[in-house]
Amino acid sequence: MRDRIDEEITFRKLEVLLAFMETGNLAKAAEALNVSTVSVHRALHSLEQGVRCALFRHEGRNLKSTEAAQMLADVAQEVITLMSDGIRATREAAGYSSDRLKIGSLYSLTIQTVPGIVVDIKVRRPTLQVELALGSNAELLDKLKQGAIDAALMALPDTDPEVESIPLFEDDIFFAAPAGSPYAKQEAIDLQDCRDETFVSLGDGFVTYRGFIEAFRVADFTPKVTMRVGDIFSLMNLVSGGVGYTLLPGRVRGVFGDKVQLIPLKPQYLMRQTIGVSFLRARERDPNLLALMAVCRLRTRSAG
Incomplete structure (x- = not known):
């Protein structure tokens, strides 16, 4: 079993070590890392405690690295590079900042x-x-x-x-009818007048279907739905073919040209997405x- 790594040894402290080894100076390392000189000195001293051996020696007021410090720095460079690559790969696997x-x-x-x-x-x-x-x-x-x-x-x-x-954006729901239907010339549709009509709809889970159900709840009757489909374009095809009426959002207006007409609902049935x-x-x-x-x-x- 490998020796456990002392908790004093962290990635941040290893980065401080690398900055010091590159600059050879406490002040310059601090400037490169945007921290204080005292913080750099504490981090290096803490690393010595973590590895349980001397990494530096004092020459007058200057701090000089030892062969042991160079060994640790070489390993630290590999470890930090590997961890950086691993974090990037992890983020990409999760879809974070991938291409x-x-x-x-x-x-x-x-x-x-x-x-x-x-x-x-x-x-x-x-x-x-x-x-x-x-x-x-x-x-x-x-x-x-x-x-x-x-x-x-x-x-x-x-x-x-x-x-x-x-x-x-917000989108209103409209009554959808095939071109030339008996409702074509009406300014607004009262769903109460449609009790005997046949309808088609989307399936559960579609927000337009939820508006469909709510509108007929307000109208106080259950529409006769002969067919349900899994996408709005198939639904519009059924309407244009005269299979049944439905309710559609205004954003699909004009998709089928003049084959499907969207007519406003009366205010009491207004549904907005x-x-x-x-x-x-x-x-x-x-x-x-x-x-x-x-x-x-x-x-x-x-x-x-």
Whole structure:
């Protein structure tokens, strides 16, 4: 069994030793490390106590290193270099400051929001490779907490001590109907008038589905849902094909041209989503995430 390393020997003190060996002077070492001369002297003396042998000798007022100090310095250089490489590799394994940024997103945000953010962040960090994962709000939040993605562009989640969020914009929910439907000329839809209609929807976990359920709770009836799908573009296809009506966020307006019409709901059914970027608080100092946050904040100010 190897001897245990004395607690007096620390990485910081080894760095002080290396600075002294390089400069050969207490004052210059202190200046290089931005500490006091007394701090340097104490650190070197503490190392002597830790290794239990003399590392320096006094020549008048000057402190001179011994062969033992040079031996320790050679080893310290290797140890510190190895530890620095290990910390960098550890951070990269955790996705911290690596050359890749994994962003999760709602399907609907790939129309405008995601492309704009990716372009902006590539301007800031040209060598950064951005990967995109799509899913529902629930799926993205789960991936974020598991570390499968670095950040998520989605509706702001409920308050969570692990998660930090930056709002980007707010989006209203509209009644979605195929072109030429009986509702096409109405200025606003009263869901009470739609009791006998057929509807299609997203599945559980999607923030738009949550708004869908809440709107019909206010209307005080359960809609006849004939089909549920796992992405908003399939949902719009069903609407345009006349399979059923649904509720959609305003950000998808125009995706299907004139095939799908978004009509305002009456005020009592108003549902609003707050879209933003979310990330783990534990990683808020990650340089890649700092760049992403800066881009998002700039877009928010520009939109305002």
